[in-house]
Amino acid sequence: MLRFIVRRLLLLVPILLGLSVLLFAWVRALPGGPAQALLGERATPEAVAAIESQLGLDRPLWEQYLQFLGRAVRLDFGASLQTGQPVIDEMLRRFPATIELAVAALLIAVSVGIPLGYVAARRYGTWIDSVAVTGSLLGVTIPIFFLAYLLKYVFSVELGWLPTAGRADARARTEHPTGFYVLDGIVTGNLDASWDAIQHLILPALALSSIPLAVIVRITRASVLNVINEDYVRTAEAKGLLPGTITRRHVLKNAMLPVTTVIGLQLGVLLAGAVLTETVFAFAGVGKFMADAIVQRDFPTIQGFILVIAVVYVVINMIVDLVYGLLDPRVRVS
Amino acid sequence: MSLLEVRDLSVTFTRSGQQPVRAVDGVSFDVAAGQSVGIVGESGSGKSVTSLAVMGLLPSRGVSVGGTVTLDGNELTSMDQRALRDVRGRDVAMIFQDPMTSLNPVVTIGRQLTEVLIRHAGLAKGEAKAEAEQLLRRVGIPDPVRRLGEYPHQLSGGMRQRVMIAIAIACRPKLLIADEPTTALDVTIQAQILDLLRTLVAESGCGMIMITHDLGVVAGLCDDVHVMYSGRIVESAGTKDLFARPSHPYTDGLLQSIPRIDDDDPDNLLHTIPGSARDTVPWDRGCAFQPRCERAVAECLSGPPPVAELGTPIVPHPVRCVRPVGEDVILHEGNVAR
Numbered sequence: 001m002l003r004f005i006v007r008r009l010l011l012l013v014p015i016l017l018g019l020s021v022l023l024f025a026w027v028r029a030l031p032g033g034p035a036q037a038l039l040g041e042r043a044t045p046e047a048v049a050a051i052e053s054q055l056g057l058d059r060p061l062w063e064q065y066l067q068f069l070g071r072a073v074r075l076d077f078g079a080s081l082q083t084g085q086p087v088i089d090e091m092l093r094r095f096p097a098t099i100e101l102a103v104a105a106l107l108i109a110v111s112v113g114i115p116l117g118y119v120a121a122r123r124y125g126t127w128i129d130s131v132a133v134t135g136s137l138l139g140v141t142i143p144i145f146f147l148a149y150l151l152k153y154v155f156s157v158e159l160g161w162l163p164t165a166g167r168a169d170a171r172a173r174t175e176h177p178t179g180f181y182v183l184d185g186i187v188t189g190n191l192d193a194s195w196d197a198i199q200h201l202i203l204p205a206l207a208l209s210s211i212p213l214a215v216i217v218r219i220t221r222a223s224v225l226n227v228i229n230e231d232y233v234r235t236a237e238a239k240g241l242l243p244g245t246i247t248r249r250h251v252l253k254n255a256m257l258p259v260t261t262v263i264g265l266q267l268g269v270l271l272a273g274a275v276l277t278e279t280v281f282a283f284a285g286v287g288k289f290m291a292d293a294i295v296q297r298d299f300p301t302i303q304g305f306i307l308v309i310a311v312v313y314v315v316i317n318m319i320v321d322l323v324y325g326l327l328d329p330r331v332r333v334s
Numbered sequence: 335m336s337l338l339e340v341r342d343l344s345v346t347f348t349r350s351g352q353q354p355v356r357a358v359d360g361v362s363f364d365v366a367a368g369q370s371v372g373i374v375g376e377s378g379s380g381k382s383v384t385s386l387a388v389m390g391l392l393p394s395r396g397v398s399v400g401g402t403v404t405l406d407g408n409e410l411t412s413m414d415q416r417a418l419r420d421v422r423g424r425d426v427a428m429i430f431q432d433p434m435t436s437l438n439p440v441v442t443i444g445r446q447l448t449e450v451l452i453r454h455a456g457l458a459k460g461e462a463k464a465e466a467e468q469l470l471r472r473v474g475i476p477d478p479v480r481r482l483g484e485y486p487h488q489l490s491g492g493m494r495q496r497v498m499i500a501i502a503i504a505c506r507p508k509l510l511i512a513d514e515p516t517t518a519l520d521v522t523i524q525a526q527i528l529d530l531l532r533t534l535v536a537e538s539g540c541g542m543i544m545i546t547h548d549l550g551v552v553a554g555l556c557d558d559v560h561v562m563y564s565g566r567i568v569e570s571a572g573t574k575d576l577f578a579r580p581s582h583p584y585t586d587g588l589l590q591s592i593p594r595i596d597d598d599d600p601d602n603l604l605h606t607i608p609g610s611a612r613d614t615v616p617w618d619r620g621c622a623f624q625p626r627c628e629r630a631v632a633e634c635l636s637g638p639p640p641v642a643e644l645g646t647p648i649v650p651h652p653v654r655c656v657r658p659v660g661e662d663v664i665l666h667e668g669n670v671a672r
Binding site: 230231232234235236237238239240241242245249250253254257327328329330 | 422423424428436439440445450487498
């Protein structure tokens, strides 16, 4: 088990090295170089030269790369060009918001997607199945930013049920020891603040959950359809077991294996989707910060964000593999 | 009264936009307690569907079942699923063909064994575990305590089939249905599994239906045999009688197709039945075997073939054929009952 984790973490090294080369090359490939990109098209050559020497861009490429790498290893991605603060501090400050949003979205996707996929498979070919299949197709194809605006328009503007933007009511004076607003309310005994944070979470989480939800419905449905035709399910029927036991122990336990993999992969989609969702809902997470960074050509932030997301992604996949081992004795690592 | 009475069982698969398929067509047979009955036929003959119909395991959608299946006085085909679930696993149990796929890969052997004991015998977890250990020992699995905690992939095919058998006999069923239990196993393991089944039936006094395409399995294990072709029973007899006097040309062809170990003549090619099971005639037009039959005559296609009784009232040997092997006259409705 420990060896497995260590091996997976060691795999991170080549992945991150490759990624660092790509990122480094990408910034240098910007039209006119990073300094020009930063200052805009009408920058004077003097200003460009000044920025270049300030950022060390006038030194040889390999030297620049080694410097970049050396700093990146220490999580030093430089200062954000938007705020002047270290990129890593800016990200750490915003990460709780994005994690909160991603977890909420995943919670919706899993708690709705798995039952819906299961029912669709069991009612294969009926109208319930058709609704689930068509709905999930819609969920995959509808652009997140469009869905986000649609939800906002219907539930905030027209119906007025939920807040339009932000993470919490601006008038609320609450403390944030953890940065996770829902948790903060519970920790500080301010349940109203938690409820307020949840209300702010619902619409962004719904918008963000659309793709993972649709994918989970489809995979669950396909997987359950496969499993209910397996011989061991017939064996379970032949034993005269109760339907609940057959569903839990013999169908779902097997059908959940591919679903687990997909849930892990969807976490990556959630992080990418957060960039759009957080922008629409002015949700102050890393996604919004990233979107702003792109507009502001804040390339230290973009580099840092991409590297951190890559690490998160690999770690999530490792956790999924570990969970998989718990669920399926055949792949259990000895 | 027999333990199991199957009367005029028919199973029809219907699919929208397609011709309905009658997989089992008016099948009747009995199984007495302590008796082993073989149902023999090739793929598609309806033998497995027959066994699934007896178990009530056919899907409800697109399948219609006719006739009656009476187990120990209880009619099963009209029973609702709730009542059937109480019968399955307790009064009638089934062993499936492929032990590689018939056990749940992510559940321990112990759990798969104890769940049926907990469900039907009302045992507590601890009691069920002790009983499961006894059962594994009974089907010849060494070190049962360790095996209970293992998963199917950690066991060999033969061991897995022994586990399947242990699950089937767990609640001391009155009837055991074995659907090609040795087909997926090595030859040496096959003999062990058949020995085990024979011993278990003799010890427990339960009835057994052995579904197989292998006449060798029948010869070693069964008291009575029913030969199925294209959904119908074409010949029924005691095992010895059937091997001594195969009367339906299909049965005769099957027996001749078994390679003989004492045949030294290299020029003797192995006998085969020409054609395939798909070359068939609907039973109401004539004999379904007619297109492949070496003894076919014009009368074979003049309506459903009558059942000729070639045995005696005490030792029956009915054959569904107008020109059985060894008979020179053409049998028809008028002269079959002799």
